[in-house]
Amino acid sequence: MKKNAYLKMAIGNKPQGKETSTPAPAEFKLIGKPTPRVDGKLVVTGRAMYTHDIFFKDMLYAKILRSPYASAEVAAVDLSAAQNLPGVKAVLKLKEGRVKYEGEQIAAVAAVNEKTAEEALKLIKVDYKALPYVVTPDKAMADGAPRVHDSANVEKINEYSRGNIDQGFAEAEVTFERTYKTAIEIHQTAETHASVAKWDEDELTVWDSTQAIFNVRDGLAEALGIPETKVRVIKMYMGGGFGSKLDANEHTIVVAKLAKETGRPVKITLSRKENSLCVGNRPSTQITIKGGARKDGTLTALSFRNTTCGGLDSGDQCSEPTIDVYKCPNVKVEEFTVFTNTGAGRATRAPGHVQGTFALEGFMEELAAELGLDPLEFRRKNYTTSNEGGTGIVYSSKGLDKCYDIGAQKIGWTRRNLKPGDGQGKKRRGLGMASQIWWGGGVPGTLADIKIHRDGSVEAVSGTQDIGCGTRTYMATVAAETLGLEPQDITVKIGDTVYPWAPISGGSLTAPSVAPAVRDAALQAAEHLRGIAAKKLSVPAADIVLADKKLFDKNKPENSIAFKDLVKGLRREAVFHGERGPMPAGFAYNTFGAHFAEVEVDTETGRISVLKVVAVHEIGRVLNRLTAESQVVGGITQGISTALFEERVLDENTGKMVNPNLQTYKIATSMDMPEIVPLFVDLVDPRINNLGNKGLGEPPRIPSSAAVANAVYNAVGVHLREIPMTPDKVLKALRGKEAGS
Amino acid sequence: MENTIKKKSRTVTRRAFLQGLGGGAAGAALATRMRGQNAGAGQAGIALPPALAQKTITFTVNGKSVSVDVEPRETLLEVLREKLKLTGAKKTCDRGECGGCTVLIDGQAVYSCLFPAVRADGRQIITVEGLAEGETLHPVQQAFIEKDGYQCGYCTPGFIMSTVALLGQTPSPSLAEIKAGLSGNLCRCGNYVKIDEAVAAASQKMRKA
Structure with missing residues (x-):
């Protein structure tokens, strides 16, 4: 999925002007409480089936031969020796002509086992003519650089302006400019990308490690030239996506073709190296922010210029936080992408917002110091309750101010160095914070069914995906709450394109799309059952309550009938179709949060230890406190990992990635973890949907790296302005500070 | 790191x-x-004779x-x-x-x-x-569910086995011992803090049992 399409979906369909029919109550019995996952047993016993774990009888194993060159002309591909290797059942040529990055597909093999397929790859003879390449943005922007595509290597991808930027700077008493950089991050999902394809006559079934079954279905149908009705995509369990599994991958199309050719099921599991090279990354950025402010801290102008690099594809637009978070009448944005001969960037948990927030929030921290203001007070001073920095429509709900209050109190904000770098000694501590905005309103039109069987069992069904966020559990909880049952009473069916449509599991969309659809279906079911119970109990339907697995008269609770006994009388199983309704027009629907970090910097070794992070989020109603806390913990962990360790390293002399594995591409471990305090602002959005909930996937990932970097600044008095903040960079910055002072 | x-x-x-x-x-x-030299390598490999x-x-x-x-x-x-x-x-x-x-x-x-x-x-x-006995889960498995010691669940079997080994050697580990004991396992969803809680809870369950 193109990142822009992803963002469009994240923003959601335009609100359509209809009020939500059923306002949510303030308090629920199950929803919002900590509920252990309903499918926990499957996961902890190893019985949960991931795509890697699927083995069919007669299944073949596919491997893909990939270009070792960053740029080359493939003059000829000779498959004959591979075809003749015993055990090889099909060989496909995938590319002739120009290849543009290390890892691009050349040919594929299907064989009786993986090792034979690997042997066969070595027998494919490829005549490469190596071509000049560029793998770094600097080289790609230089005069006379080899062109990555037929067009120029640099392209403008976004511009925005409001007010009058020149006037804004003229009104400023302080003008300040800084440049911030973020490295390329690889998703490195635990489960590498994997697919299994199987044909029955002209119908294709694909089991895929995906965040988006319907996207995969549609992409496969298009690539294979068959109707969408002939493709079924199933996702049972999936080992992490973070944006890298949002559409039909090239290798999935390949196994569908190999399965067709051989008449046997074909499976592919990418290697860790392939996952590092070929299935996406978070584009790098170099962002320069110039801001103007009055001495009292009032922002008058913000100018934002981003040069991003997403390899073969466009990089990330990162200006949204700068456009929206702070009240500022004059804003100007320009964003450019640079193409290089490296794997294409892809949506990566909070695309653009992570990098844009690192820059904006670093800038706010530094500007506050320049103005001699408390950085948190500086942010409050420029607080806004409407979008586009106070010039747009109002937020349906915004609890960022409460996030500030709670976070500052919990971290002990007054403990910070009043002047950055004030601390003494070899190990210095500091506090920093960062604010966050994201969408997360959900997608109107999302579908879910509630099916009540005559034996009393109940299904909640939707073509959504549980990618680890607890979708199954809140579907069960919402259905149970509405029908007066327990979560264990609900059988949740998801992850199959034969079920009613639901959007991608990305963009913080799933919970505010699927949960309201389940609620809608369950409310219809409850109403239907209330009608039947009213007759049986001889009371008005409006007086019937569903609770404790019974239906009873609210004025006389002993006048009741068990849920099971009531549905026994149904003529057949009863199906109720739910839909997530539209959002009222005239409001902006966004999520907010603030992270507060405490770090210790060893000024002798340059090592940064994160000691504590307090995270406060406003996501409307929390559906499940237990899994919501995990989301926040995970976002912070990934943010610390990116702040301190993660970076794709390329060798300019060969055009190759030098750390395509988990030994040299460092990610955080348990040893690197601070104490984490995940908190939520208690608030129900009054109009977003029938539950008042927003999404949480992206939000905790957005401010975490920035908060850590700002804490480092507070500790040592120099902002590194670049992640990852590896010890060499810390020491260099400290030396630079000494030289400068 | x-x-x-x-x-x-x-x-x-x-x-x-x-x-x-x-x-x-x-x-x-x-x-x-x-x-890591297999992807895209050019030279022909030799298959092992199966009988040998x-x-x-x-x-x-x-x-x-x-x-x-x-x-x-x-x-x-x-x-x-x-x-x-x-x-x-x-x-x-x-x-x-x-x-x-x-x-x-x-x-x-x-x-x-x-x-x-x-x-x-x-x-x-x-x-x-x-680990489980029939449908009765091992205390470590129970603790991972109760404390939500995972997200996507893919790394979870590995974490659970490392935890069982850790608690076998160190029945009452300190937080530092838990972190060190599990430092050979990566969780990309980043749920280490919750996993630590699960290990501590499992340790408590097993000592009581």
Whole structure:
């Protein structure tokens, strides 16, 4: 999925002007409480089936031969020796002509086992003519650089302006400019990308490690030239996506073709190296922010210029936080992408917002110091309750101010160095914070069914995906709450394109799309059952309550009938179709949060230890406190990992990635973890949907790296302005500070 | 990162593993793969003659004795997953970097992706599938559910096996011991803090039991 399409979906369909029919109550019995996952047993016993774990009888194993060159002309591909290797059942040529990055597909093999397929790859003879390449943005922007595509290597991808930027700077008493950089991050999902394809006559079934079954279905149908009705995509369990599994991958199309050719099921599991090279990354950025402010801290102008690099594809637009978070009448944005001969960037948990927030929030921290203001007070001073920095429509709900209050109190904000770098000694501590905005309103039109069987069992069904966020559990909880049952009473069916449509599991969309659809279906079911119970109990339907697995008269609770006994009388199983309704027009629907970090910097070794992070989020109603806390913990962990360790390293002399594995591409471990305090602002959005909930996937990932970097600044008095903040960079910055002072 | 801290000693390190191999065709094949040079490599490889390569091994897995024919180049992980269909242990990095494949061999937590299957002959192996007794979960499994010690769940079997090994050696670990004990396992969803809570809870459950 193109990142822009992803963002469009994240923003959601335009609100359509209809009020939500059923306002949510303030308090629920199950929803919002900590509920252990309903499918926990499957996961902890190893019985949960991931795509890697699927083995069919007669299944073949596919491997893909990939270009070792960053740029080359493939003059000829000779498959004959591979075809003749015993055990090889099909060989496909995938590319002739120009290849543009290390890892691009050349040919594929299907064989009786993986090792034979690997042997066969070595027998494919490829005549490469190596071509000049560029793998770094600097080289790609230089005069006379080899062109990555037929067009120029640099392209403008976004511009925005409001007010009058020149006037804004003229009104400023302080003008300040800084440049911030973020490295390329690889998703490195635990489960590498994997697919299994199987044909029955002209119908294709694909089991895929995906965040988006319907996207995969549609992409496969298009690539294979068959109707969408002939493709079924199933996702049972999936080992992490973070944006890298949002559409039909090239290798999935390949196994569908190999399965067709051989008449046997074909499976592919990418290697860790392939996952590092070929299935996406978070584009790098170099962002320069110039801001103007009055001495009292009032922002008058913000100018934002981003040069991003997403390899073969466009990089990330990162200006949204700068456009929206702070009240500022004059804003100007320009964003450019640079193409290089490296794997294409892809949506990566909070695309653009992570990098844009690192820059904006670093800038706010530094500007506050320049103005001699408390950085948190500086942010409050420029607080806004409407979008586009106070010039747009109002937020349906915004609890960022409460996030500030709670976070500052919990971290002990007054403990910070009043002047950055004030601390003494070899190990210095500091506090920093960062604010966050994201969408997360959900997608109107999302579908879910509630099916009540005559034996009393109940299904909640939707073509959504549980990618680890607890979708199954809140579907069960919402259905149970509405029908007066327990979560264990609900059988949740998801992850199959034969079920009613639901959007991608990305963009913080799933919970505010699927949960309201389940609620809608369950409310219809409850109403239907209330009608039947009213007759049986001889009371008005409006007086019937569903609770404790019974239906009873609210004025006389002993006048009741068990849920099971009531549905026994149904003529057949009863199906109720739910839909997530539209959002009222005239409001902006966004999520907010603030992270507060405490770090210790060893000024002798340059090592940064994160000691504590307090995270406060406003996501409307929390559906499940237990899994919501995990989301926040995970976002912070990934943010610390990116702040301190993660970076794709390329060798300019060969055009190759030098750390395509988990030994040299460092990610955080348990040893690197601070104490984490995940908190939520208690608030129900009054109009977003029938539950008042927003999404949480992206939000905790957005401010975490920035908060850590700002804490480092507070500790040592120099902002590194670049992640990852590896010890060499810390020491260099400290030396630079000494030289400068 | 964790390199500065003493690694848990019970796992087979890559270096020790390579030293232990002592060359040979299987060693060469695995060493090549571990250098990560297979993708896109050009030269032709030579398939092992099957008759020479096969060896029958017998070991106990989750209390049951099994006999399987294996090639010297096959890892224990491949045999568990592909031949015995015990798919709880995952092939995540396939080179001893992440712990997703962790199983117990004679009570020790081991990266099964680095363990040649032929060396499993005569050993006692426990995988995540072998922890529960019928439908009654092991206290570690219960604790991972109660504390939400995972998100996508893919690394979870590995974490659970490392936890069982840790609590076997250190029944009442401190938080620092928990972190060090699990430092050989990666969780990309980033749920370490919750996992630490699960391990502490499991430790408490097991001491009470």
